[in-house]
Amino acid sequence: xxxxxxxLLWIFGAIVALTLIGLFYLKTITYTxxxxxxxxxxQAEKENGVLVFKGDENKPSVIFYQGALVENTSYSxxxxxxxxxxxxxxxxxxxxxxxxxxxxxxESVIKDNKLTNYVIGGHSLGGVMASRFAADQEEQATLxxxxxxxxxxxxxxxxxxxxxxxxxxxxxxxxxxxxKAYEDAKKxxxxxxxxxxxxxxxxxxxxxxxxxxxxxxxxINNDEQQKEVAERLIKWLDTIK
Numbered sequence: 001x002x003x004x005x006x007x008l009l010w011i012f013g014a015i016v017a018l019t020l021i022g023l024f025y026l027k028t029i030t031y032t033x034x035x036x037x038x039x040x041x042x043q044a045e046k047e048n049g050v051l052v053f054k055g056d057e058n059k060p061s062v063i064f065y066q067g068a069l070v071e072n073t074s075y076s077x078x079x080x081x082x083x084x085x086x087x088x089x090x091x092x093x094x095x096x097x098x099x100x101x102x103x104x105x106x107e108s109v110i111k112d113n114k115l116t117n118y119v120i121g122g123h124s125l126g127g128v129m130a131s132r133f134a135a136d137q138e139e140q141a142t143l144x145x146x147x148x149x150x151x152x153x154x155x156x157x158x159x160x161x162x163x164x165x166x167x168x169x170x171x172x173x174x175x176x177x178x179x180k181a182y183e184d185a186k187k188x189x190x191x192x193x194x195x196x197x198x199x200x201x202x203x204x205x206x207x208x209x210x211x212x213x214x215x216x217x218x219x220i221n222n223d224e225q226q227k228e229v230a231e232r233l234i235k236w237l238d239t240i241k
Contacts, residue, residue, distance in 0.1 A: 030069045031069055031071065032074070033208060034074070037074050037209070038073060038076075044080070047112065048093075048112070050090050050093055051073060051090070052089070052113075053079045055084075055085070060119050060145070062079075062082060062090065062233070063109055064089060065099040065102075065120075066099065067099075067124035068099070069097050070207055070209055071097055071209070072091040073091070074209040078233070081234075082230050082234055092105045099128075103129045104133060118143065119165075120146055120147075121148060122148070122149065123150060130148075131154070133157075135153075144164050145165035147233065148169065149169050149229065150177050152168070152188075153189065154185065160188055160190060163190070165192065166194065167193070168189065168195045170182070170196075170198070170201075171225070172219075174203040176204075176212060177203055194236060200218060201219075201228065202217065202218040203215045204218075205220075
């Protein structure tokens with residue numbers, strides 16, 4: 001084997017090794033669903049990695065992007081409750097659990113399920129990416145609303161001229177959300193945006209995956225926050241024609 005071939009083989013081997021190490025590291029820092037979330041997920045159908053909680057096809061469907069490094073199953077408790085109220089929920093599975101790598105994942109959900117009436121939203125980083133997707137769909141009549149769970153849009157996802165319904169839901173004890181950036185981002189939201197806060201809720205409580213690094217302790221338990229999330233979403237969805 002020639003010298004340059006050996007060098008090329010060594011470089012290739014190093015790249016493979018670093019990739020495997022990186023994937024292993026991502027796996028170790030990924031937040032996994034609680035037992036309660038896993039139980040709720042059993043009520044969903046799985047379609048190409050997407051967890052689908054079926055509701056009434058005549059009502060708006062809900063497409064959801066997970067928070068960074070949080071498995072989509074973690075949002076099953078509130079998703080199940082929302083579906084029981086008649087709204088189908090699609091918990092999208094992002095590449096490596098990072099919505100930044102799958103901003104347009106909603107496209108396949110919409111196409112595969114022939115959705116003509118939907119809202120989209122996300123938790124934390126997922127909300128940022130969901131708003132970017134929504135910003136590209138503003139002229140589409142099928143998009144009825146956008147919601148943010150402990151999240152906000154950036155300039156690329158500006159919804160300032162959006163005519164649909166928008167919900168921004170936060171927790172009073174959130175220690176992860178950048179509150180200054182959250183306030184600054186209000187200029188990217190339309191005047192009809194509904195701002196609501198869950199008293200006692202924290203960042204991790206918008207899913208069901210245990211404690212999150214940098215977060216503050218919640219003053220309510222996870223079951224209570226999951227119920228609050230579901231009730232706020234259902235109330236907001238009921239306003240969408």
